Amino acid sequence: MKSLLLFLTYCFIFALQAYAQNGSDKEFDNLIGPVQNLRVERALINSESGECVEGRRLRSTFDAYDIKGKLITTNRNRFDADNPEDRLRHYPFGDGPVVVARVNVAPFGTLTGTYIYSYNGPGRQSEWICLRPDGSTEQRVVFSFNFDGRLDEETTYDSDLQIDSRTTYSYDDRGNEVERTDIEKDGSIINVLSFQYEFDRTGNWVKKVMTRKRPNDGQMRVEAVAVYYRTITYY
Secondary structure (H helix, E strand, O other), rough: OOOHHHHHHHHHHHHHHHHHHHHHHHHHHHHHHHOOEEEEEEEEEEEEOOOEEEEOOOEEEEEEEOOOEEEEEEEOOOOOOOOOOHHHHOOOOOOOOOHHHHHHOOOOOOEEEEEEEEOOOOEEEEEEEEEEEOOEEEEEEEEEEHHHHHOOEEEEEEOOOOOOEEEEEEEEOOOOOOEEEOOOOOEEEEEEEEEEEEEEOOOEEEEEEEEEEEOOOEEEEEEEEEEEEEEEEEO
């Protein structure tokens, strides 16, 4: 039995490593087909009047991929497609350092903190630590993953390394996130985000409706929060 468990563990690690080595940025973003450009717009929903009214669409992100699925430009934040550290923070495929440390310094040279990002064998970010100037831990976040390599749980620890909160994730059979649950340290649920999708003929989602459930007078109040639209062009 022990030999079988070791064999299954080895197969699991090997499968994840192969996925990390052979995957592309496009696949990491759960996109299907020869995607060239991806534009995302978001519209907030106002339900104060008792009816859900969709607001004006605002562009959220724009990404462009080459024919092999490599991200070549994005407006999400600073990103250099050829910079190993930038690529590692966005898309942890290929060779890169297992630990990335970033030091924050005030304008006059005073150290304000250090951030350490750690990655596991398949290249997924496994831990994030914020250190104070004296080296003590201010906050620690640990990430765990399911068999498919998708984020399964995110656990946040306080400065005493006690659990402060947790977030769990679940997905549909296409790999799209369908539910995200935020949990307090005492086990109570803060809120639950749910996602419903509409897809194009290729199988990529083009519309996502996000609803939220959160405690209200002893009951879970459900409200629509936002709608996301994706415009996808293909090679």
